[in-house]
Amino acid sequence: MFSKACEYGIRATIYIAMQSIEGNRVSLKDIARATNSPIAFTAKILQILAKNGIVESVKGPAGGFSILPAEMSHITLRQIVSAIDGDQIYKGCGLGLPRCSEKQPCPVHDKFARIRNELKMMLERTTLEELAEATMEGSTYLKR
Numbered sequence: 001m002f003s004k005a006c007e008y009g010i011r012a013t014i015y016i017a018m019q020s021i022e023g024n025r026v027s028l029k030d031i032a033r034a035t036n037s038p039i040a041f042t043a044k045i046l047q048i049l050a051k052n053g054i055v056e057s058v059k060g061p062a063g064g065f066s067i068l069p070a071e072m073s074h075i076t077l078r079q080i081v082s083a084i085d086g087d088q089i090y091k092g093c094g095l096g097l098p099r100c101s102e103k104q105p106c107p108v109h110d111k112f113a114r115i116r117n118e119l120k121m122m123l124e125r126t127t128l129e130e131l132a133e134a135t136m137e138g139s140t141y142l143k144r
Helices: 004-021 028-035 039-051 077-085 109-125 128-136
Strands: 056-058 064-066
Touching: 004 028, 004 039, 004 064, 004 077, 004 128, 028 039, 028 064, 039 056, 039 077, 077 109, 077 128
Parallel strands: none
Antiparallel strands: 056 064
């Protein structure tokens, strides 16, 4: 459903949030290791997230990535997904057809529209803070 970049971006953002709650700034290498993602690909994703104001990037020996804990309750999954994948997830045809619309629907158009709306609501209502806290308490995990 999400692109690979978006999957990595969500995992990286959760990991950065967890570390930020603990008062730590985290390096690119640590993020890539913690999320099982390639370093170069992770660097590109983090640039996008920083450009969109989701993560903060500090250069230098004491640098790394962080998120202000006070901001975590305001950052939603929708912001992360939109920064990386745009809004295509809300517009594309469930079967990948180029001309699917209300006037010319594909066979799954109506069913997919309902699922897409539910997904949109879930992404809008899910905060980075709740994802980080659930992972920190052990009820969810970022890698196996």
